[in-house]
Structure formats: C-alpha cells, structure tokens
Amino acid sequence: MENSSCSREEKKMNQEVRLRFAPSPTGYLHIGGARTAIYNWLYARKTGGKLILRIEDTDAERSTEESIQGILDGLRWLGVTWDEGPYFQSQFGEEHRAAARKLLESGKAYKCFCTREELEKKREIAREQKLDFSYDGTCRKLSPAEVEAKEAAGLPYTIRLKVPEGDGAVVFEDLVYGRIEKKYADIEDFVICRSNGQPLYLLSNAVDDARDRISHVIRGQDGLANTPKQILIYQALGLPVPRFAHMSLTLDPKRAKISKRSHGELVAVHFYREHGFLPWALVNFLVLLGWSNPDSREFFSRDELIEAFDLGGIKRANSIFNVQKNDPKFITDPKAISMNAHYLREMPVEELEPYVVAELKKAGIWQPEFAAERRDWFLKTIDLIRSRYHFLTDFATLGRPYFADDFGIEEKALKKNLLKYPDLKEWLPLLADRFAALEDFSAAETERVIREVIEELDVKAGVIINGMRTAVTGQLKGAGMFEILEILGRQRVVDRLRRVVQFFT
C-alpha cells in the first residue's frame, strides 16, 4: 500500500503539466505569438499546470531589450499570466555547450570540418541537377586520426548530430495532428553547434525544455518539421521527450504567414491596445482563430474558456486573419471588431469604467468628479453611448461632447441639421428658454416640452430634434435625444442651444 502510493506520488510528479512560451525578442509581440501564448496559458490553467516564460535571446544581434519589454507588456495586457520566469536562454549557454560535448563524447554527434563554401557548392550542384541536397555525411566517415589531424591543423568545425542509420523512423503522436512519422533516411545529420562553438536553436531549445521540465510543447505548425530532429536530440541526450501539440498557423488574406515585415503594426498586439480593443475581446477573438468548441459558442468569460479549452479542438488547417489594409471602414478583421463592440456594450458597465477612464485621461478630458460625486452619472453616460461604439477610443472622440464642453461640430451635421433650417436660429433658443423654466429636467419632461413646441410651431419633429442633436453634441447621430438631454443636464443643454445662433451668420 505504502509503496504503491509512493510510486503514484512519483508518477504524479513526473506528470506535472508544464508549458512554456518561448518567444525570441526580435520585435513586438504579434498576434501569432499572442495566440501561441494564449493556447499555452489556457492549457496550463485548465490542467492546473504551470506556464513558464522563456526569452530565447541567443541571437544577440537581433534581440533587443525594448522588444523584451514589449513582449512582457503585451502578455500582461492580454492577461496571460506566467508562473515562472522570464528565464533567458542566453544564460544557459554553458549548459547547451555541455550537452554538445556530451553528444560528442558519447559518439552521438561528430565534428564536421566541411566549410560553408564546400557545402554551398554541393548545394549548388544538387540544385542544378534538380536534386535534393542533404548533408552527405562526409565528416561522419572521418577516422579518429583524420579528425585529430584536422583539429591539430586548427581547422574550425561544426558539430552535427548522428542521425541513426537504417530503415527506422522517428515516430511521435502529435496532440493535434496525430501520428507523425519521419524516416531517418529523410533527416540529414544536422548542425547543432556552430564553428564558433555557439549551440544552435534545435539543441538549446531541447536542452532548455528538458531543464524546465516542459511536459507539453504547444507551438506553431512551423515547428512540426523540426520536431523529429528535436526528438532525436532528446533521445541522444537520454532526456524525456515532451508531448507535442502543433497549432495551425495564422495567415493573411493572401495566405502568407503573417509577419512583422509585411504587415507592420497591423499585426502587433500593441496596435490593438492603442486602437481601443479590450484585451479580453482580443483574446476571445484570437482563441477562435483556429480553435472551436463543439457547441460553437463564441463568447467566453475567462473561466468559461479555461473550462472549455482543449487541444482536440484546435483545427489542423491554417486560418486567415482577415486584416483589412487601407479599408476605410475596418481597421482590422471585421469579426475582431464586432467582438470588441459586443463586449463594449454587453459587459458590466463597472468593468468597462476603468478603460473609459483611461481613455478620457489620455485625451485630457478626465475630471476627478467622474469618479466621485458624479460617478453615477458617469456610469449612466457610458451606458447610454456605448451601444454604437466599436472601440474604447470612441469614448474620447465620439463621446467628447458628453464629458467636455470643447467639442467640434461635424461639417455634415452642421449643414444637414442646422443650416438647412434657418428658423432653428429662433427655435432652438426658444427651446432653451422653456428648458430653463422647467422644474424637472428629465427625459420625460423635455420630451413633453419639445412635443409641445413642435405642435406650436407646426414643424416636423425631426427638424427640431435633429437640430438639437447637432446643437448639443455636434453630431449627426447618437443616442435617443431625450436621454441625451437628461444626461447632459440642463445647464449644458441650455448653453449649447443658445450658443448655436453663432453658426447662422
């Protein structure tokens, strides 16, 4: 009894679920990377496992501190939380080199003295003959004496892994793609260490994953082709092989992999942040790009998503992120916008509040009283105007007339709703007088007065109401007029209605 419980305990330890997100800091966090991070995060949260963040910064030339910060900021903003790290791959160089030495000593790898020029030449020839070039094993056949002689001569060498010979194959069960088999014969003796002694990605990555006791590697499908090579490394090193789950890639409308180079800011997480996306809306959208729940649900709370997420729901086919370049109507994938708008109008207004506060502060129209004595009014205002907004930024732009007095008048609105009816010059101030005399400035009361005046003047309701709309908000469209009046309050409404005469010169 005692024994079995002990081994069960051990088993449990070994089965601990550990995920990692391992970006290389060569630019901002883009939506492809974010999606990978989100899937790892979800799986960790679902299984009660850990998410490790590892920065793969061994490419010193391309890695930047700024980029590291950008990635961390992006993850934090999205709400992707990690349990360990960030670790930095560059700090484990000695460990990677030791692994290479070990492989060399155990005969699982060998020194290759072929120069780049020689290899390039062979590649060239193969290309001309329309043949496939994979390393021909020239140096694998070198005798110990030959190796010694070359080394003594000071010739630089790379280290290559000895891929097993024979008819065998590397086989693994991908959690998304199923059984994957790659014949040894189709894998060349690949380089694991550069001639300057620097270990290569395939090696470092495997060593790091083993050290961090990663149990599941969830990454882009572009890693699928490398997986057999990495498994060979694990095996040669005698390390446990993690489970792999490869996820479909995110393509642009032209079916090319999205990249910082060709899409710039449009695919950067910070672009969505700056353009008024709610982080959760973006997460929700990104998760659905290549994953779905059997019940076709589209909106998930954080807890619901963690509960519903599973690797089996990841699609094998790549999906297209429908970026709309230079589209006057959409700044990005319409579905992403629609989801953002959905959350904007459906989420509890108290949860939306801090985001709106931030926008108003950014725009310089924030008033401390909105969080104090006028907080009820503030929340009601947000609730009134949010149904026609798509982005958080709209609260500071389209919403400006509700929070500040210096707002502009839309050209079209001025012409269509005001100047077209010169009599408004008299009518609107008249309305202002009636409002001023009103005891109760409620939506119901203002509506009563307005209907009264319409009756007296015998004009079309729309002329008065839309004229007022433009007078008090500067806009052509917006919420119901009477609700707007009540929200704006008597003083503002009266002032704005009287001020309107200036436009009729």
Add this chain to the structure above:
RNA sequence: GGUCCCAUCGUCUAGUGGCCUAGGAUAUCGCCCUCUCACGGCGGAGACACGGGUUCGAGUCCCGUUGGGACUACCA
C-alpha cells in the same frame, strides 16, 4: 526540387457514414423598430476544390489530381 501538413459560405467555423434539401458567427443586402445612428428582431444571397473508388448510403473513409501552407541555414 525534396520532405511534411492541410482543404466546408468572402472570413472564422459546426459537422467524426444516415439527424445535411450542410448549421452558427461575421461581413453583405432587404424589411421592421425609429427623432438620427446604432443596438435588437425578422428575412435574402452565399460553401462541402475536382475526379475516381468503398458502401444500401459519403462533407464525413480510401486513392489520385489540383490548390494552399510549412520546413528544407553554422536564424530563432
């Protein structure tokens, strides 16, 4: 070129041999609501890449074709 992966409305997707005259979402169009614009409601148009099998029956299984993608570095 070689190796591997993939293939349902424009886009995201449901679908694991009969429930599919293929469902939902988004975008688009129309109608309703209406003081405008949204929201909301209702409705329209819109897909199983193609060809062979297997089967009583195929979007679903097999093969081929076509198309797309990834990988193919002393980058990560």
